[in-house]
Amino acid sequence: xxxxxxxxxxxxxxxxxxxxxxxxxxxxxYNGFIPNFLPKLAVNYISGIIEILLGIGxxxxxxxxxxxxxxxxxxxxxxxxxxxxxxxxxxxIGSKTAAYIRIIVQLLFIGWTLVIxxxxxx
Numbered sequence: 001x002x003x004x005x006x007x008x009x010x011x012x013x014x015x016x017x018x019x020x021x022x023x024x025x026x027x028x029x030y031n032g033f034i035p036n037f038l039p040k041l042a043v044n045y046i047s048g049i050i051e052i053l054l055g056i057g058x059x060x061x062x063x064x065x066x067x068x069x070x071x072x073x074x075x076x077x078x079x080x081x082x083x084x085x086x087x088x089x090x091x092x093i094g095s096k097t098a099a100y101i102r103i104i105v106q107l108l109f110i111g112w113t114l115v116i117x118x119x120x121x122x
């Protein structure tokens with residue numbers, strides 16, 4: 001079980017770091033997810049920085065649990081955005097089906113993060 005948790009933690013960290021860098025490499029992709037009343041580029045870059053830092057935190061001894069908790073909160077914060085996107089006439093993610101799948105994936109990330117959080121030592 002120890003190795004499965006380590007693999008889950010490494011995969012989650014890689015996903016977050018990659019996703020965070022993607023906020024800088026392809027910021028236009030995220031514009032449809034960010035409500036118009038917010039400064040899109042600033043929100044996008046801040047989200048990317050947070051994802052990168054939390055992903056790196058999963059690799060730093062003493063910060064794993066805190067990072068997992070931060071990722072959990074971030075995934076919870078992103079959930080309304082994905083729900084909002086799914087109910088738009090034309091979702092940012094491409095199609096209604098893709099938007100609904102993204103909600104399920106978001107729930108999986110929340111659960112995945114909770115597993116890591118609960119199994120990390122303080």
